[in-house]
Amino acid sequence: MHAGSRLEHVLRAxxxxxxxxxxxxxxxxxxxxxxxxxxxxxxxxxxxxTDASGANVHMSSLGxxxxxLQAGYEVVMQMSCRDRNRIALQGDLLxxxxxxxxxxxxxxxxxxxxxxxxxxxRVFDFDSLHLLRTARIMRDQGVxxxxxxxxxxxxxxxxxxxxxxxxxxxxxxxxxAKKAEAGADFIxxxxxxxxxxxxxxxxxxRDLGLHERIFILAGVGPVKSPKAAEFLRTRVPGVVIxxxxxxxxxxxxxxxxxxxxxxxxxxxxxxxxxxxGVAGIHVMAYRQEEAAAEIIRRVGLFPRMLPAQLETVQVxx
Amino acid sequence: MKLLNEKSKTTKLLERLILPLEKFGKEEIFDCRMCGxxxxxxxxxxxxxxxxxNERNGPCGGVRPDGNCEVYPDQACVWVQAVERASRLxxxxxxxxxxxxxxxxxxxxxxxxxxxxxxxDSIQPRGxxxxxxxxxG
Numbered sequence: 001m002h003a004g005s006r007l008e009h010v011l012r013a014x015x016x017x018x019x020x021x022x023x024x025x026x027x028x029x030x031x032x033x034x035x036x037x038x039x040x041x042x043x044x045x046x047x048x049x050t051d052a053s054g055a056n057v058h059m060s061s062l063g064x065x066x067x068x069l070q071a072g073y074e075v076v077m078q079m080s081c082r083d084r085n086r087i088a089l090q091g092d093l094l095x096x097x098x099x100x101x102x103x104x105x106x107x108x109x110x111x112x113x114x115x116x117x118x119x120x121x122r123v124f125d126f127d128s129l130h131l132l133r134t135a136r137i138m139r140d141q142g143v144x145x146x147x148x149x150x151x152x153x154x155x156x157x158x159x160x161x162x163x164x165x166x167x168x169x170x171x172x173x174x175x176x177a178k179k180a181e182a183g184a185d186f187i188x189x190x191x192x193x194x195x196x197x198x199x200x201x202x203x204x205x206r207d208l209g210l211h212e213r214i215f216i217l218a219g220v221g222p223v224k225s226p227k228a229a230e231f232l233r234t235r236v237p238g239v240v241i242x243x244x245x246x247x248x249x250x251x252x253x254x255x256x257x258x259x260x261x262x263x264x265x266x267x268x269x270x271x272x273x274x275x276x277g278v279a280g281i282h283v284m285a286y287r288q289e290e291a292a293a294e295i296i297r298r299v300g301l302f303p304r305m306l307p308a309q310l311e312t313v314q315v316x317x
Numbered sequence: 318m319k320l321l322n323e324k325s326k327t328t329k330l331l332e333r334l335i336l337p338l339e340k341f342g343k344e345e346i347f348d349c350r351m352c353g354x355x356x357x358x359x360x361x362x363x364x365x366x367x368x369x370x371n372e373r374n375g376p377c378g379g380v381r382p383d384g385n386c387e388v389y390p391d392q393a394c395v396w397v398q399a400v401e402r403a404s405r406l407x408x409x410x411x412x413x414x415x416x417x418x419x420x421x422x423x424x425x426x427x428x429x430x431x432x433x434x435x436x437x438d439s440i441q442p443r444g445x446x447x448x449x450x451x452x453x454g
Contacts, residue, residue: 082370086419108370108377111388122369129374130419137444145419147443163378168400174414175375182374182416190378237379237387 002139002185003157005102006074007046010280010304011186011215016273017280018301019076019188019217020292021048022068024059033059033067039289043296045304046074046103048188048282052083054236055115062096069100076159076188077101080109085125086134090144093135097154105159105188106131110237129182132160136183158183163190164201165240173204176214186215188282191232193241195271202275211277218272221284222261222291226250262295269299323435332431339428353424354438359412361402367395373417376400418445 001008010017020040025032040047047068051061065075077096079089096104108128112120126134134145135158142153160179164172176187192198198218205211223229223241226249233241245264252260265283272278281301285292296302321328343349343364347357350366356373357364365373369388376396379387384397403413418441424432432438441447 108372110379111369113388114379124369124371125422126419127370127372127374128377129416133416133445134419137446141444141446143444145442145444161378163380165382166376166378166380167382167384167394167397168376168380171375171400178374178414178416238377240382 003102003155005046005157007076007103008157008185010045016301017215017217018044018283018296018304019046019048019280020044020283020289020296021050021221021285022064022289023050023053023286024061024064026058028059030067033064034071036287036289037068037071037073039293041073043293043302043304044283045280046076048076048078048105051078051080051107051109052115053078053110055082055110055112055117055120057115057117062092062099062101065096065101066099074103075101076103076105078105078107079131080107081124081126081128081131082109082112083123085123086130086145089126089131090134090138093138093154093156094150097156102155103157103159103186104135105161106135106184107161114235114237128160129178132158132179132184133182157185159186159188160184161189162187163238164192164198165190165194166238169197169201170204172201173208173210176205176210177208180210180214184214186217186279188217189219190238191219191221191241191284192268192272193239193245195268197240198272199275202277206277211279215279216277217280217282218269218275218278219282219284220265220268220272220295221286222258222265222288222295223249224261224288224291225257228261258291262291262298265295266298269295273299319434319436321431321434323437328431328435332428335430336428339430351426351429352420353427353429353432354421355429355433356417358409359403359415359417360396360399361404361406361413363395363399363402365395365399371420372396373420375413416447418442418447 022036049061049064061078065077068075106128112122139153139156142150162176226246229241229246232239283292347364349364352366370377376394380394386392386394
């Protein structure tokens with residue numbers, strides 16, 4: 001056990017894990033973080049707090065994580081290399097751990113041009129693998145990258161992302177292998193809308209034996225309208241949505257769009273659960289936390305187990 | 318392997334002579350960005366520093382479905398090219414799977430050839446633990 005987080009307990013006990021994304025608010029009011037978290041609290045094992053996703057400013061990932069932790073929630077702190085150099089990143093890893101963060105997701109990050117301040121200077125001192133490896137070194141070797149000793153190293157369950165749908169498709173599993181070796185304990189993938197491509201990706205992952213080394217959570221999420229789906233696939237970097245999904249929504253009467261979007265997501269979850277090597281799902285529903293909660297309830301992944309119950313499960317195993 | 322002493326006058330002189338040659342040649346052929354720690358042989362002879370995110374370990378998740386860059390939609394992703402070209406190289410084919418250490422930004426603009434001979438380009442942060450080959454590559 002690296003960090004003893006609830007997410008780590010769930011995964012190591014062999015239970016199907018559920019995480020969901022929370023986009024920190026454009027606000028200095030903690031209540032707005034809590035309002036978004038409230039609907040997710042009972043249905044997930046951990047809440048991901050995004051780090052200026054899409055290169056748009058929101059409350060910082062660390063700030064919202066600190067608030068969520070105070071309220072007793074389990075968090076996955078997302079950390080991108082876009083806005084901070086290695087000095088800031090290592091300091092934030094220590095600070096986060098001191099505040100109680102036990103899960104970190106190491107990302108390269110969307111480019112500044114994806115956001116509403118494209119004139120910003122991009123940092124990218126590290127790539128995601130450098131961040132991942134550095135976090136691993138800090139945790140396991142108890143030193144900074146300079147070799148200087150850390151008196152109490154951070155205890156972290158380390159995550160990374162992968163996009164099985166972005167070219168070069170045949171090399172994506174190989175990149176995952178690189179992340180596993182660099183230090184990833186778990187993976188959260190980009191949105192799965194094309195289950196066939198995801199199946200092929202997972203077959204390559206199994207060929208490399210990676211599903212036995214790291215826990216893979218498939219990214220899923222609802223689309224609330226044909227327009228939203230079009231926006232996602234054209235404006236959000238890395239999201240691939242097949243025409244068939246958009247056609248299906250277009251054929252649906254407007255009043256039922258939300259329902260149909262949820263239904264599509266539920267069907268995808270049911271299919272990815274059957275794929276060998278998928279250890280859980282990660283629900284991304286930008287500012288639609290209620291929809292995420294509804295999806296998790298509908299696929300029968302509710303209620304979640306408490307850590308105390310999990311310990312019992314582990315003993316039984 | 319150290320063939321030159323980093324601090325010696327000979328090295329300094331040699332760098333002054335070689336730098337313009339290296340810069341001209343590599344910028345012409347590889348659109349090189351002179352990071353001073355060349356890994357072209359690991360990337361199918363594709364300069365990874367052309368990636369706007371400075372990715373040294375493979376393509377980001379933002380590559381467009383047509384294989385073009387997230388940031389520059391009319392340009393091919395350098396890592397899509399790198400993966401393809403590495404598979405066609407007669408040698409170093411599996412080097413693309415190696416974990417590359419963080420960039421040493423102090424070497425920006427210096428000669429990677431001289432840095433190779435002095436061993437300066439293989440100096441990594443003291444705490445960094447390198448890895449050999451990964452996966453089944």
